[in-house]
Structures are given as C-alpha cells and as structure tokens.
Amino acid sequence: METNLCVAGFGGQGVMTLGKFLASATCDSTDKNVTFFPSYGAEQRGGTANCFVVISDDMIGAPLGDVMDDLIVMNGASLHKFLPTVKEGGRLFINSSIVDEKEIDRKDIQVVSAPVTELALEMGNAKVLNVIMLGVYIGYTEVIDPEIVWNTVEHKLSKKPKLLPLNKQAFEKGLEIGRSFR
Amino acid sequence: MARTFMKGSEAVAEAAVRAGCRFFAGYPITPQNEVPEYFARRLPEVDGVFVQGESEVASINMVYGAASAGVRSMTSSSSPGVSLKSEGISYCAAARIPMVYCNFQRGGPGVGAIQPAQQDYLQATKASGNGGFEMMVLAPSTVQEAVDLTYKAFDLADRDRNPVLLLADGVIATVMEPVELPEMKSDEEVQKIRDSKYSWACVGHKLDYANRSWIQPGQWDTVKMQKENEIAEELYKSWEKDVMVEEYEVDDAEIVIASYGISARIAKSAVEILRKEGIKVGLIRPITVHPFPYKSFENLDYSRVKTILDVEMSIPAQMIQDVELGVKGRCPIETCLVSGGNIISREAIIDKVRALVGKEA
Amino acid sequence: MEQLLYKRTDYIQEDKVSGFCPGCMHSTAMKVIGESLEELGLVDKSVSVLGIGCCGLHMDYMAADTTTAPHGRACAVATGIKRVSPDSLVYTYQGDGDLASIGLAETMSAANRGENFTVIFINNGIYGMTGGQMAPTTLVGMKATTAPNGRNPEEHGYPMHVCETLDKLTAPHFLVRTSLNTPGNVLKTKKYIKQAFQYQMEGKGFSMIEIMTSCPTNWGLNSIKALDYLEDSMIKEFPLGVVRDLG
Numbered sequence: 001m002e003t004n005l006c007v008a009g010f011g012g013q014g015v016m017t018l019g020k021f022l023a024s025a026t027c028d029s030t031d032k033n034v035t036f037f038p039s040y041g042a043e044q045r046g047g048t049a050n051c052f053v054v055i056s057d058d059m060i061g062a063p064l065g066d067v068m069d070d071l072i073v074m075n076g077a078s079l080h081k082f083l084p085t086v087k088e089g090g091r092l093f094i095n096s097s098i099v100d101e102k103e104i105d106r107k108d109i110q111v112v113s114a115p116v117t118e119l120a121l122e123m124g125n126a127k128v129l130n131v132i133m134l135g136v137y138i139g140y141t142e143v144i145d146p147e148i149v150w151n152t153v154e155h156k157l158s159k160k161p162k163l164l165p166l167n168k169q170a171f172e173k174g175l176e177i178g179r180s181f182r
Numbered sequence: 183m184a185r186t187f188m189k190g191s192e193a194v195a196e197a198a199v200r201a202g203c204r205f206f207a208g209y210p211i212t213p214q215n216e217v218p219e220y221f222a223r224r225l226p227e228v229d230g231v232f233v234q235g236e237s238e239v240a241s242i243n244m245v246y247g248a249a250s251a252g253v254r255s256m257t258s259s260s261s262p263g264v265s266l267k268s269e270g271i272s273y274c275a276a277a278r279i280p281m282v283y284c285n286f287q288r289g290g291p292g293v294g295a296i297q298p299a300q301q302d303y304l305q306a307t308k309a310s311g312n313g314g315f316e317m318m319v320l321a322p323s324t325v326q327e328a329v330d331l332t333y334k335a336f337d338l339a340d341r342d343r344n345p346v347l348l349l350a351d352g353v354i355a356t357v358m359e360p361v362e363l364p365e366m367k368s369d370e371e372v373q374k375i376r377d378s379k380y381s382w383a384c385v386g387h388k389l390d391y392a393n394r395s396w397i398q399p400g401q402w403d404t405v406k407m408q409k410e411n412e413i414a415e416e417l418y419k420s421w422e423k424d425v426m427v428e429e430y431e432v433d434d435a436e437i438v439i440a441s442y443g444i445s446a447r448i449a450k451s452a453v454e455i456l457r458k459e460g461i462k463v464g465l466i467r468p469i470t471v472h473p474f475p476y477k478s479f480e481n482l483d484y485s486r487v488k489t490i491l492d493v494e495m496s497i498p499a500q501m502i503q504d505v506e507l508g509v510k511g512r513c514p515i516e517t518c519l520v521s522g523g524n525i526i527s528r529e530a531i532i533d534k535v536r537a538l539v540g541k542e543a
Numbered sequence: 544m545e546q547l548l549y550k551r552t553d554y555i556q557e558d559k560v561s562g563f564c565p566g567c568m569h570s571t572a573m574k575v576i577g578e579s580l581e582e583l584g585l586v587d588k589s590v591s592v593l594g595i596g597c598c599g600l601h602m603d604y605m606a607a608d609t610t611t612a613p614h615g616r617a618c619a620v621a622t623g624i625k626r627v628s629p630d631s632l633v634y635t636y637q638g639d640g641d642l643a644s645i646g647l648a649e650t651m652s653a654a655n656r657g658e659n660f661t662v663i664f665i666n667n668g669i670y671g672m673t674g675g676q677m678a679p680t681t682l683v684g685m686k687a688t689t690a691p692n693g694r695n696p697e698e699h700g701y702p703m704h705v706c707e708t709l710d711k712l713t714a715p716h717f718l719v720r721t722s723l724n725t726p727g728n729v730l731k732t733k734k735y736i737k738q739a740f741q742y743q744m745e746g747k748g749f750s751m752i753e754i755m756t757s758c759p760t761n762w763g764l765n766s767i768k769a770l771d772y773l774e775d776s777m778i779k780e781f782p783l784g785v786v787r788d789l790g
Contacts, residue, residue, distance in 0.1 A: 020358070027187035027360040034187075036358040040213060040296065061451020063357045066529045205627050231626040235619065236652035243616035243649070247592070247623025250610050251631075255623070269613050277610075384608045384624060386588040386631045391556040395590075397610035402603065 001057050003143055004065040008050035008082050009074025009095070014130030018072070019051040021134055025152035026055050026144055037063040048077060055143060070141065072133060073099055074116075093137055095129065112140050112181045119173060128170040135174020140181050146171075185360035190325040191216040191258075193361050194284060194348070195224065197332040198256050200364050202372040203282070204230035205255040207244035209237055209263060212296040213352040214286040217258040229369075238263040242270030242283070249274065249281040250397045252376045252383030254336050258284040260352070261302050262293055264310075271345055272311030276399040276410075280339035282332070284348040286355035289523035297523030298352030300443055303500035306349045307472040314411075316418040319347045319472040320426075323447040325359045327469070333364045338424070340375065342417055343382075349471060351495070353444045353525060427475035428467040431457060435464030436486060437538055440479070440505045440515075441493035442468045445526045449493045452531040463535050471501070479508025489538050490515045493531055497521035552577035554586055559604045563597070566766030568723045568756035572665060573601055575729060576634070579736045580607075585632045585744070592621045594637035594646070597671040601636065615646025618653035618662065625660045632740060633660040640670045643679040643705050650705070657714030657748040661739045664705065664751055667758040668777060675761035679703040682780055686763075706753050706786040717742050717750035718786040724755070724773050728783070735785075747789070755781055 005022070009015040016038055023036035038051045052064040071086045072093040073079045079099050086092055088108045094101065097117035104111060114136045120129040131153065138146050150171055157163050188196070191214050198206070199221075206225060208218040218234060225232040231248070235241030241257050249255040259267060264285045274281055287302050289295030306319050318338055322328035328350055335346040367375075376383075384395045401407040428446075431453055432438060441449040446467040456463045466478045479490070490509055492502040497519045505515060518534040520526050551557065554577025561570045580586045589607050593599045595614035602609050612620040617635035625633040642650050642664050650662070669687060670676040677687035677694060680702050684693040694702075706718045717739050721732040732754060739750035755777055759769035 023358060024187045027185055034359060036187075037353065038356055040352075040356060058454075059451070060359075061454070062448040062525075062528045063353060063359075064525060066527045205623065207623065233622060233626060236648050239616065240619040240622075240649050240652065243613060243619035244623035244626075246612075246616075247610070247620035247625075248627045249623070250620070251590075251624045251628045253627040255627075270616070273613050384590045384610050385628055386590055387608050388587045389553055389606050391606040394606060395608040396602065398602070399611055399613070 002060070003055045003069050004067065005053045005055075005070040005072070006050060006068045006082055006085065007053070007072045008048065008078035011047050011049045013049070013074045014127065015049045015074060016051050018130040018134050019053045021149065021153055021156065022137070023053050024156070025149040028152055029148040030144060032057055033060045035060050035063040048081075050078065050082070070137070072137060074129070074133070075099060076103065079103060091141065093133065093140070095133065112136060112178065114174070114177045116174075120170065123166060123170060125166055128166060131167050131170040132174040135171040136178040137174075139175035139178020141178075146175055185362060187358055188325065188361050189216055189356065189358045190328055190350070190354040191286065191356070192220045193325050193329045193363070194258075194332045194350070195220040196363060197329040198282065198336070199224055199228060199230070200366045201254065201333045201336040202367040202375055203254045203256045203336065204228065204372060205245065205248035205253045206230070206257065207233040207235045207241040207248075208257050208259065209235050209241050211238075211260045211263040213288060213298070213355045214258055214260050214284070216355070217284070238266035239269065242267040243273075245281050245283070246270050246274050246279060249279045250277070250384045252379035252385060254340070254372070254375060256282045256284075258286070260286045260288045261290050261299070264302065265305070268311035272313055272315060273399040274345045275311070275315035275317065276313065277397045278343040279397070280343050280345070282335045282339055282346050282348065284332075284350060287349070287351040289521065295523030296352070298444065298495065298525055299521060299523055300351055300445060300495040301500070301521060302349070303471065303494070303496060304503070306347055307474070307504070310347065315414065316472065317345045317347050318342070318421060318424065318470060319349050321349045321443045321469060321471045322354060323443050323467065325354060325357060326361050328354050329361050329363060331469075344417065349443065351444050421473040424470060425473050425475045425477070426469035427478050428465070428469060429478060430465040430467065432464035432466060432482070434462055434486070436462045436488045437464070437491060437535055438482060438487055438489075439463065439465045439491045439493055439531070439535075440501065441465065442471055442501060445493050445495050448526050448528050449531050452528045452535070455528075455532060456535050461535060461539055471504075474504045474508075476504070476508040479505060480510070484512040487513055489513060491518055491534060491538065492516070493518045493526060495520050495524070495526050552581055554578075554580055554607060555604050556606045561604070562600060564760045566757060566759035566769055567597075568754075569597055569600070569665065571723045571729060572663065572754055572756065573604065575723075575733045576636075576663065576736060577605070579733055579740060580632070583737060583740055585740060588630065589632045589634070590624055590628070592617045592624065592633065592635040594635065594641035596638045596641055596673070598636050598638050598641065598665060615641050615644070616649055617641065617646065618649040618658070621660045622653055622656075622658050625658060629659070632743060634663055634740075635660065636663045637665065638671065639664070639666045639668065639678045639680040640676075643703050651709070651712075654709045654715045654749045654751070655712050657716070659743055659746055659748050661743050662749075662751040663736070664753040665756055666705075666753055666781065667756045668702070669758050669761045671758050671761055680705075680781070682776055702780055704781065706751065709751060710786050714749060715751065715787060716748040716789045719751070719788075720753040720755065720781060720783050720786060722755040722773065722778060722783055724757070724770055724778070753781075755783070
C-alpha cells in the first residue's frame with residue numbers, strides 16, 4: 001500500500017511544514033517508509049511552493065510520483081497545475097477560502113473543501129491554516145493515527161509552547177471537518 | 183535501531199562527522215547548501231573546524247591542506263562547483279591525500295538548472311581533473327545508502343590514500359526520509375586515525391630530510407613521476423575487489439535495466455510494478471560507478487536477455503558507455519532518459535519496457 | 544683556537560646544491576627563513592606551503608615538512624593546515640604571479656579572515672619559471688615576453704601594491720615590505736620574519752612579509768645591474784618599510 005500526496009500553494013502558506021509534519025509523524029511512530037520531497041526553485045520568497053510525501057508499507061521508489069493519490073491545494077494556481085495529476089478516484093483537498101470549487105472540472109475524484117484561510121483568521125492567527133488543513137487531511141484519510149500526528153506537531157513546537165493551544169485548536173477543527181466529509 | 187527523519191544533505195554531513203570527519207570547507211551552491219550549513223553548526227560541537235571558503239577552488243584546497251595534516255576532511259558541492267574543484271582534486275590524487283567529496287548533481291552544462299540531474303557521470307568516473315587519475319566513485323540511491331557510503335568513503339580514502347567521490351544528486355540532497363545513523367567514532371578513535379597518518383602527514387616533523395613529510399603533487403624527475411603513475415595504476419587495478427552492485431530480479435530477466443543513483447531507485451519500483459504484470463524485467467544498479475561492475479553485464483545470458491534499457495537523468499546518455507563495454511554488442515541497448523533538471527518518471531520507464539515487450543511480441 | 548663564526552642553516556639539506564639562477568635571491572630568502580626558524584626553535588614545528596613557480600623549487604632543498612599548493616592556492620592550503628594544527632608554524636612562500644594574480648582571492652580572503660599564518664611574498668615583478676611574462680607587479684614600461692613593448696598603463700593598468708591593499712583590511716596583524724638587496728636589508732628581513740613567526744606563535748593572526756627581489760635572467764640584466772634596477776626602479780615603486788604592525 002503506497003500513498004502519494006502532493007501539497008501545493010503559495011510560499012508562506014506553510015505548505016512545506018504541513019508535508020514535513022505528516023512525514024515526520026510517519027517516520028517517528030510507524031514502521032512505514034516515508035519520503036518528503038520539496039520541489040525547489042531559485043526564489044527564496046513568494047512564488048509557488050509544493051512538496052511531495054510518499055507513505056508506503058514497502059520500499060519507496062520515486063519520491064515524487066507522476067500520479068497522485070491525494071492532492072492538497074491551498075491556492076487557485078496550484079489547482080490548475082496539479083489537478084490533472086490526481087488519479088481516478090483520488091482525493092482532492094482544497095482551501096475553499098481562495099480556491100473556487102467550481103473550477104474543479106473533474107467528476108471522478110472525491111473533493112473535501114475547507115475554508116482554512118478564514119478559519120485561521122477567526123482563530124486569530126492566519127499562519128495556522130496549514131495545521132487546520134493537516135487536520136482535515138488526517139481526519140478524512142486516517143492515513144495515520146491523528147494522535148501520532150499531533151504528538152509530532154507538539155514536539156516540533158516544543159520550543160514555542162505559547163503556540164500549542166492555538167495549534168491544538170486548529171488541528172482539532174481540521175479533524176472535525178475532515179471527519180464530517182467521510 | 184532508531185530511525186531519524188533527515189534531509190539527505192544533512193544526513194550525509196552527520197554521517198561524515200560520525201566517521202571522524204573534523205574539517206569541512208565549502209562554498210554555497212544549490213541544491214546542497216544544507217551540507218555546509220549543517221557542518222557549520224555541528225563541527226564546533228566535536229572540536230572540528232568548518233570554514234566557508236571564498237570559492238570552491240579555495241575550499242577544495244583548504245581540504246587538501248587539512249587532509250595533508252592528517253585530519254579526515256571533506257568538501258561538497260554541486261555540478262558547476264565540482265568543476266571548479268577539479269584542480270584541487272587532481273592535486274589530492276597526485277599527492278595521494280585521502281579526502282572525501284560529494285557532488286549533488288544538478289542540470290548542466292554551464293550554470294544549467296538547479297534541479298536534480300545525473301549529467302556529471304563521465305566527469306566523475308573518467309576525468310575529474312587533469313592527469314588521468316582515478317578515484318572510487320560511490321553512487322547512493324537513497325538517503326540511507328548515502329549515509330552508509332559516506333561513512334565507508336572515509337575508510338576507503340584512508341586505506342588507499344586517495345580521494346573518494348560520493349556521486350549523488352539534487353533529489354538525495356533535498357529529500358527527507360528515515361535513516362539509521364552509523365555509530366559515532368569516539369574522540370580517541372578519531373585521534374588514533376590521525377595518529378596513524380603521522381609518518382606522512384604535514385604536522386611538523388623533527389628536521390630530517392629523509393623522514394620529513396613531503397606532500398608532493400608532482401615530481402621534477404620524469405622517471406619518478408612515471409613511477410608514481412605506475413604505483414597509482416596498481417591501486418586502481420586493485421579496486422576490482424571493491425565493486426558494489428545491486429542485481430534485482432535479473433536471474434530470469436529478458437529486459438535488464440541499467441541505472442544508478444536516484445534513477446535506479448525509481449527504476450526499481452518500475453520493475454516491481456512490471457513484474458506484477460508478468461513482464462520479465464530486472465535491474466543492474468552499480469553502487470560503485472567506478473570501479474564499474476562490468477562483470478554484471480558480461481555474465482548475463484544473452485540467449486535470454488533481449489534488451490538492455492539504460493535509464494539515466496542525462497541527455498545524451500553517459501553511463502551507457504560503460505554499459506556498452508560490459509554488453510560488448512551482444513544485445514541492443516535502448517535508453518529512457520531525461521535531463522536538464524527533470525526527474526525520471528516511473529511511468530515513462532514502465533511505458534518504455536511495455537513497448538519493448540510489445541515489440542518483441 | 545677555532546671559533547665558529549658562520550654555519551649554514553640545517554633547514555636546508557646540506558648535500559643539496561641550489562639550482563637557482565646566478566644572482567637570484569630565492570636561496571637568500573630561504574636561508575633567512577631557515578635561520579629565523581632555527582633561532583626561534585621552531586624548525587621542528589614548521590610546515591611550509593610552497594607556491595607554483597620558482598618558489599616550488601625549494602621543496603627539494605629543505606629538510607622540514609613541506610607541501611606544494613596548486614598555483615595561487617597557498618593561502619587556502621595553509622588555512623586548512625593551520626586550522627587543524629594550530630600548534631604548527633605554518634608559512635606560505637609565493638611569488639608575485641602566484642600570490643597577486645591567480646591567487647589574489649585566496650590571499651585577500653585569508654588576510655581578511657585573519658588566518659594565523661605567515662605569508663612570505665617574493666616580489667620580483669615578473670614570472671620567473673615560465674620565462675618572463677608580465678606580472679601584476681611589473682613596473683610601467685618594464686618589458687615582459689607578454690608585454691613586448693613594456694607595461695602600458697592604458698592596456699595593463701599599474702603595478703599592484705599588495706601590502707597597501709591588504710592594509711585596507713581590518714584583520715591583518717603585521718604587513719611589511721623589505722628587500723634582500725644589501726647585507727643590511729638581509730638582516731632587516733630576518734628580523735621581520737622572526738617577528739612575524741613570533742606573532743603567529745602568539746596567535747595574533749595574519750602576517751605578510753613582502754620581499755623585493757631581483758630576477759636577472761628574466762629582467763635581461765647581469766646580477767650587478769639587476770641589483771641597481773631593484774634599488775633604483777623596483778624599490779622606488781614599492782617603498783620598503785613596515786606598513787602595519789599591531790604589536
């Protein structure tokens with residue numbers, strides 16, 4: 001069993017962090033193989049950012065597949081770029097705050113939408129949109145145990161304990177939305 | 183053993199530290215900037231020295247100096263930067279200085295592309311500088327293998343008093359995956375390694391012409407120079423025993439993929455998928471690309487093997503020249519290639535193999 | 544009664560015969576370095592890094608530890624050696640082409656980092672071993688095989704003053720220009736070299752002794768006339784003295 005995920009969005013939306021949290025959690029707490037591969041460009045800031053996470057029970061060949069099981073898009077440009085890579089029956093997660101659902105021109109995939117930009121602003125910190133989305137993804141796919149993922153987030157933020165309650169709230173909210181789509 | 187989730191470039195640096203590397207000099211170049219950055223943080227913790235050189239040229243020569251003084255030393259770069267280092271690498275080879283360097287290959291030629299590639303194969307294996315010297319060239323296909331080979335590279339370099347090249351690529355540099363790190367050599371072990379080089383290392387010997395340390399990257403006397411070249415050739419020939427190769431599903435294969443490094447890893451997963459379709463395909467993956475596992479190709483049963491498929495991230499293909507030397511014209515060699523910073527696609531390999539089988543049928 | 548008045552330095556292997564041209568000052572320079580090391584008791588701690596060109600000829604004469612750097616890279620090689628062997632006495636020995644042309648980046652950067660080693664810079668205004676090509680320090684009007692009509696500032700710029708250039712940096716500790724053209728200057732040069740080595744052993748950082756020398760062969764002059772040219776033209780362009788001494 002192998003899951004190929006692509007996470008894509010603007011630079012600054014925490015796309016890489018989302019992927020890294022998921023991949024680290026898998027490494028730390030399961031026997032599965034996992035790769036995190038950031039696509040990199042010349043720009044240090046701005047532009048688009050995307051990364052690939054592969055989780056597998058077996059050896060991982062390509063750290064970025066040509067065909068995605070799952071795709072998380074945080075902005076419109078990423079939807080257009082990566083939607084064609086999602087396999088038939090694949091799963092698409094969109095930040096519906098800024099990605100227009102009507103632009104999804106495929107009927108053969110499952111769509112989970114969450115207005116993570118707005119939700120993050122409501123929580124008082126725009127930066128947690130990626131943690132909400134991580135929760136959405138985990139809540140819907142259960143690719144790994146939510147508790148394991150949260151432990152990793154908690155560990156990564158251990159130097160900034162003040163941020164923990166907010167991130168916990170964000171993650172829980174995401175899980176709730178993800179589960180509601182099941 | 184505990185798994186650590188690490189980026190390839192950082193894992194390579196940590197493996198080097200654990201192998202006893204106590205000097206690193208390097209210059210920034212994408213996609214391996216995390217290597218010097220990691221050493222800059224890590225080496226002071228173990229009483230090692232990190233220097234950001236003013237150029238790749240200076241960095242390799244700092245390594246030449248530190249390694250001449252008996253310390254396990256390393257530098258790292260990516261394709262255009264490695265070209266700049268070729269002067270110093272040649273000097274290390276001439277003076278028989280053990281050191282390890284990495285090339286996290288990116289697209290080329292010229293400034294090329296900062297994304298992953300395998301376009302320095304011939305430079306790495308045939309001529310990394312002037313003068314016809316040779317080095318062992320190790321080509322990892324996963325972060326774990328990059329760690330294991332880095333650790334081993336220092337032993338090989340010291341054993342032979344010769345540079346060793348880790349030929350990786352931009353994927354290995356930037357991908358994160360779980361690794362098991364090798365044992366950390368103790369301060370005593372590190373000191374012992376340095377002490378073992380005392381007889382030849384430039385550390386300040388008692389004044390004595392015959393027994394001084396004389397690091398010689400050349401000879402005034404052409405007879406002596408030829409002798410040095412002959413001694414070096416003996417060393418190069420002895421590497422036959424050090425060949426490392428992975429042969430995967432080759433025994434009954436009718437199509438054999440030849441591929442190394444990151445593209446071999448992707449090709450291996452293609453083999454798995456194709457095998458499930460009943461297609462008899464295998465993989466020969468050189469782990470040492472120099473010395474090259476010619477025997478793996480020489481020993482194939484060509485009454486069974488119909489085609490060799492050379493898979494590389496280089497256009498034109500480069501490793502194919504070594505594959506040809508092993509195959510010796512006994513079957514056709516096809517290619518599946520990308521270049522310029524594009525990563526080989528598993529689906530493209532699968533399609534190519536299917537097409538080859540279709541042709542035969 | 545016998546009294547020892549002079550003894551050749553043991554730093555130079557006794558059965559070696561100098562292969563330098565008549566009138567060349569390389570052998571004097573190395574004699575002075577050897578004597579300085581001996582008098583300071585540092586011979587057994589010394590590691591030299593020789594540049595490419597006539598400087599490299601010393602490798603076969605000296606009895607102490609030595610390396611040869613790629614052309615221009617002596618300061619980088621010395622950086623590597625000194626950083627891992629802080630107790631060694633490390634010096635580079637480089638000509639003007641090596642240090643100021645192909646190796647300018649390495650020289651400037653090592654000086655700017657304040658690396659704790661000593662640079663002995665042999666400046667004779669021309670490439671020696673390769674046969675008289677123009678150097679960064681070639682005087683205006685001075686003929687070279689690659690400037691057959693003499694150095695022309697409009698085309699080639701002006702002689703490069705390395706000591707003064709390095710003096711613009713903050714880190715260097717000791718910068719001196721001296722010569723070997725008179726017995727008095729030979730003694731002064733030795734005094735400066737000893738001072739530089741002492742500073743290094745005290746960990747004070749980068750020092751450079753620029754030594755103005757002649758190259759009779761490539762200047763096309765006999766030894767005596769070369770001495771005159773050194774005094775009347777070279778030293779006029781490159782005045783002797785302490786450029787910086789932070790003490």
